[in-house]
Amino acid sequence: MNNTLDSKRLNPAVFLKNAKKYTMTIALVVVFIFFAILTGGRLLYPQNISNLLLQNAYVLVMACGMLLCILTGGNVDLSIGSTLCLIGAISAQLMSKSDWGAIPTIIFCLVIAVLIGIWQGFWIGYVHIPPFICTLAGMFLFRGLARVILDSKTVNIANDDFLNIFTTYVKTPGLDDGDIKWSALIIGILVAVGFLVYTIFSRANKVKKGYSMSSNLVAYSQVAVIGALVIAYCWQLANYKGLPVMLLWILLVVCIYAFITSKTAFGRYFYAVGGNEKATKLSGIDTRKVYFAAYCSMSLLAGFSGLLVAARIGSVNGDTGTSYEMDAIGSCFIGGASAYGGSGTIPGVMIGAILLGVINQGMSIYGLDNNWQYVVKGAVLLIAVIFDVVSNRKTGKS
Amino acid sequence: MSTTIASSNIIKVKQEGVNLADSILVMENITKLFPGVRALDDVNLSVERGEIHALVGENGAGKSTLMNVLSGTHPYGSYEGKFMYNGKECKFHNVRESEKLGIVIIHQELALIPELSIGENMFLGNERRGLFGINWNETYSQAAKHLSNVGLKDSPLTLIKDIGTGKQQLVEIAKALSKNVKLLILDEPTSSLNEEDSRMLLDMLIEFKKQGMTSILISHKISEVAYVADKITIMRDGATIETLDNSDHQVDEDRIIKGMVGRELTDRYPAREHNISEENGLEVQNWTVHHPVYTEKRVVNNVSFHVRKGEIVGFSGLQGAGRTELAMSVFGKSYGANISGTVIVNGNPVKLSTARDAIENGIAYVTEDRKDNGLVLGDSIAKNNTMARLEKVCSYGIIDINRENQVAEEYKDKLSTKTPSVQQNVGNLSGGNQQKVLLSKWMFADPEILLLDEPTRGIDVGAKYEIYSIMNKLVEEGKSVVMISSELPELLGMCDRIYVMNEGEIVAELKAEEATQEKIMGAILRSDKSHIA
Numbered sequence A: 001m002n003n004t005l006d007s008k009r010l011n012p013a014v015f016l017k018n019a020k021k022y023t024m025t026i027a028l029v030v031v032f033i034f035f036a037i038l039t040g041g042r043l044l045y046p047q048n049i050s051n052l053l054l055q056n057a058y059v060l061v062m063a064c065g066m067l068l069c070i071l072t073g074g075n076v077d078l079s080i081g082s083t084l085c086l087i088g089a090i091s092a093q094l095m096s097k098s099d100w101g102a103i104p105t106i107i108f109c110l111v112i113a114v115l116i117g118i119w120q121g122f123w124i125g126y127v128h129i130p131p132f133i134c135t136l137a138g139m140f141l142f143r144g145l146a147r148v149i150l151d152s153k154t155v156n157i158a159n160d161d162f163l164n165i166f167t168t169y170v171k172t173p174g175l176d177d178g179d180i181k182w183s184a185l186i187i188g189i190l191v192a193v194g195f196l197v198y199t200i201f202s203r204a205n206k207v208k209k210g211y212s213m214s215s216n217l218v219a220y221s222q223v224a225v226i227g228a229l230v231i232a233y234c235w236q237l238a239n240y241k242g243l244p245v246m247l248l249w250i251l252l253v254v255c256i257y258a259f260i261t262s263k264t265a266f267g268r269y270f271y272a273v274g275g276n277e278k279a280t281k282l283s284g285i286d287t288r289k290v291y292f293a294a295y296c297s298m299s300l301l302a303g304f305s306g307l308l309v310a311a312r313i314g315s316v317n318g319d320t321g322t323s324y325e326m327d328a329i330g331s332c333f334i335g336g337a338s339a340y341g342g343s344g345t346i347p348g349v350m351i352g353a354i355l356l357g358v359i360n361q362g363m364s365i366y367g368l369d370n371n372w373q374y375v376v377k378g379a380v381l382l383i384a385v386i387f388d389v390v391s392n393r394k395t396g397k398s
Numbered sequence B: 001m002s003t004t005i006a007s008s009n010i011i012k013v014k015q016e017g018v019n020l021a022d023s024i025l026v027m028e029n030i031t032k033l034f035p036g037v038r039a040l041d042d043v044n045l046s047v048e049r050g051e052i053h054a055l056v057g058e059n060g061a062g063k064s065t066l067m068n069v070l071s072g073t074h075p076y077g078s079y080e081g082k083f084m085y086n087g088k089e090c091k092f093h094n095v096r097e098s099e100k101l102g103i104v105i106i107h108q109e110l111a112l113i114p115e116l117s118i119g120e121n122m123f124l125g126n127e128r129r130g131l132f133g134i135n136w137n138e139t140y141s142q143a144a145k146h147l148s149n150v151g152l153k154d155s156p157l158t159l160i161k162d163i164g165t166g167k168q169q170l171v172e173i174a175k176a177l178s179k180n181v182k183l184l185i186l187d188e189p190t191s192s193l194n195e196e197d198s199r200m201l202l203d204m205l206i207e208f209k210k211q212g213m214t215s216i217l218i219s220h221k222i223s224e225v226a227y228v229a230d231k232i233t234i235m236r237d238g239a240t241i242e243t244l245d246n247s248d249h250q251v252d253e254d255r256i257i258k259g260m261v262g263r264e265l266t267d268r269y270p271a272r273e274h275n276i277s278e279e280n281g282l283e284v285q286n287w288t289v290h291h292p293v294y295t296e297k298r299v300v301n302n303v304s305f306h307v308r309k310g311e312i313v314g315f316s317g318l319q320g321a322g323r324t325e326l327a328m329s330v331f332g333k334s335y336g337a338n339i340s341g342t343v344i345v346n347g348n349p350v351k352l353s354t355a356r357d358a359i360e361n362g363i364a365y366v367t368e369d370r371k372d373n374g375l376v377l378g379d380s381i382a383k384n385n386t387m388a389r390l391e392k393v394c395s396y397g398i399i400d401i402n403r404e405n406q407v408a409e410e411y412k413d414k415l416s417t418k419t420p421s422v423q424q425n426v427g428n429l430s431g432g433n434q435q436k437v438l439l440s441k442w443m444f445a446d447p448e449i450l451l452l453d454e455p456t457r458g459i460d461v462g463a464k465y466e467i468y469s470i471m472n473k474l475v476e477e478g479k480s481v482v483m484i485s486s487e488l489p490e491l492l493g494m495c496d497r498i499y500v501m502n503e504g505e506i507v508a509e510l511k512a513e514e515a516t517q518e519k520i521m522g523a524i525l526r527s528d529k530s531h532i533a
Helices: A012-038 A046-055 A057-071 A080-096 A102-126 A131-150 A160-167 A182-209 A216-239 A245-263 A265-275 A277-282 A287-313 A324-334 A346-366 A370-394 B063-071 B095-100 B118-122 B136-149 B165-178 B195-210 B222-228 B253-261 B323-330 B355-360 B370-374 B381-385 B387-393 B401-414 B431-444 B461-476 B488-494 B517-532
Strands: B023-034 B037-048 B052-057 B080-085 B103-106 B183-187 B214-218 B231-236 B239-245 B280-290 B298-308 B312-317 B337-345 B348-350 B363-366 B449-453 B480-484 B497-502 B505-511
Touching: A012 A346, A046 A057, A046 A216, A046 A245, A046 A346, A057 A080, A057 A245, A057 A265, A057 A287, A057 A324, A057 A346, A080 A102, A080 A131, A080 A287, A080 A324, A102 A131, A102 A160, A102 A287, A131 A287, A160 A245, A160 A287, A182 A216, A182 B401, A245 A265, A245 A287, A245 A346, A265 A277, A265 A287, A265 B381, A265 B387, A277 A287, A277 B370, A324 A346, A324 A370, A346 A370, B023 B063, B037 B063, B037 B214, B037 B231, B037 B239, B052 B063, B052 B195, B052 B222, B052 B253, B063 B095, B063 B103, B063 B183, B063 B214, B095 B103, B103 B165, B118 B136, B118 B165, B136 B165, B165 B183, B165 B195, B195 B214, B195 B222, B222 B253, B231 B253, B239 B253, B253 B461, B280 B323, B280 B480, B298 B323, B298 B480, B298 B505, B312 B323, B312 B488, B312 B517, B323 B363, B323 B449, B323 B480, B355 B363, B363 B431, B370 B431, B381 B387, B381 B401, B381 B431, B387 B401, B387 B431, B401 B431, B431 B461, B461 B480, B461 B488, B488 B517, B497 B517, B505 B517
Parallel strands: B052 B214, B052 B231, B103 B183, B183 B214, B312 B480, B312 B497, B363 B449, B449 B480
Antiparallel strands: B023 B037, B023 B080, B231 B239, B280 B298, B280 B337, B337 B348, B497 B505
């Protein structure tokens, strides 16, 4: 019994804070069960479970970048839907008209995405153009350029290498020949075990150095829940086509951003700038670079999403990516990022994005009109932000 | 030696009902609970008509909470007990209801809108209406009348952002007058004013008193309380301790302090051994700084000074003398334009173009404005603590969060910061504890030279003493400390040497032994005259 009793004392403020921390997770579970029942279990079909993340790949990826922008002070990037379209358009044209290979195309496209990021980051970070206006301009600019490049047509992508890089499934000969793709399940189990081992080691390390930590019960029940979810999800994947490569791409991005925001000095600066820019400056941190980095990374991720979307749909037209920026922004706020900057986490944002995804997919499967999806999304966003503001007031945070 | 509690100038607070006909306000058994905290515990307070009643106490003693109950900020029903104003029991549900009866509170943080004019601010929410919309003629003529009552000659059309803090405070008072105030409550009105403006404001209160107005003054500055108040009520831990009569303005300061902290402070300034080295820690030569917007204006004009290792050097001066600007411009050009001059650290001339350069050369600037410029209030103590030198708990850019928390614990113990945990958000701490977090943030950055700008502003006596002790420890380790302060007694009590600044220039340099309040003020006033001549 090495856990401190202090942390367990029932204090209304602490309780509220904890309740708030898990509200969105609980909301996600409730909404998921609701739609599972509403659709007569169809939401749980392996195919739908697999599609849930793939269809929302662009949201999951771009929400990571958007979080950095929002952290700097509630600033958003409105241009990413257009950037996504522009990069998609460039890739489609390069491969269809100029016969570029998949790898050079991808590299070229990501370089262009970074250049767009430098363009926006420069104006916002170093010339202090308000981000809202600068990215609004970008939204028109890049949308227009994309349409010019597409020549107002829909361009198909026929390059198999390109499609394979993003849209195939992991296949291990011998394991995945039957109906059940065992490799997906094995990977799932490995991830769950890895997570358990990591937790054991980090706690052992904490005990050794005498650091305080959460109680065993909390920590291991968390491991158990997450591990079970991962395995269950992978089991569903195994019953469909196996582990999609695109999921690995998403996980890669999410893990990198989760690591940056929670564990690195670089990530800490985004929170500091959003929390108090003047104090951050006087602490010797170059706030211009922080803004620059936020918008640079945002455009890179928008470009990457452009490739994902292009590969998944198999074609690009002038309307690809319209209003995608709003999904990314919405995910961040639903996931608990502060509209004033300075707080928000990648896991939270992922839950926000998945919640939006579940609502979308649940309603499509149920057969609800597309238009109603907007109504529901809007309501969810509003409720999430109202809850955030009200609970902050109760815990005494202005 | 037990003080004679029964001496004649002490009135027991306990009132037997409303038997005093001349009481404008009687508060009885007020208890106010916040989640987990008993902010007010059975408080009694009686204020007589036409007096200046001072309320003193440490931060968190409950002074502001009590006034918020009185003004209706905490509505009727959210507290226990009752209070009578002019003999009638009051049940205010909001501030408007209390203002209607002439109870006006002026908060420490001024509630003025910088982009609006004085006149617009004065009648905000209380607009002078004409047939169509606002009657601007009446607005501005009435505003001018109230302004002249507080001795301000500025046009009511002037924007708030164009006048200084001292004048803004006066505008707040004029605004209170426009509401036909009978009972004026001032919460720390002089905390951001210099001595001259403070004195003017206090004299104005005395003037209003002669005209029959009653005031309640919350203040940390004991000298001004002694100067202006008729009665002094001491609060501690949510309760009124005692009320002292101060009609002869002779109340013993140490007695008040004792009442506030509940213990006898043998010495308000901790003793230290003076081990001043011959070497200069910091030397600044011919330092000139121009205003960042009005670049022709010299904010700091050809200033040279030095601080030896192990020495505390004070900077005295009125507000706007250029002390903060001097410190910030030395700290990696964090203020001003067209900066010229030489900075010498440890005997080596250095070029400091950014705050980062300054930090790496061992300089720390502890700001006067901890909320705006110093701390990230929404972040934990641990995160604030490492902010100026995050790399110290990083390897390859990755933060060792365990190490960070451990560091925060160390500093928490070292500075005896009162907090349940280092994960607590800094915004939830009291002013004194926030100041300690700010200090530990800069101590963590391992500076050799600390520029402390108003290090004890707005914090209570006990916390001040602790901050002084920390400063002493720092100089004992051989560090150089610059202390900018608007409180002359603290400069005299703490510093080895004092520079006096006025209008961007150093006008005097005094050794601790020879310095007195009169000499410092004299130096400032004489330099003003020479400017006119």
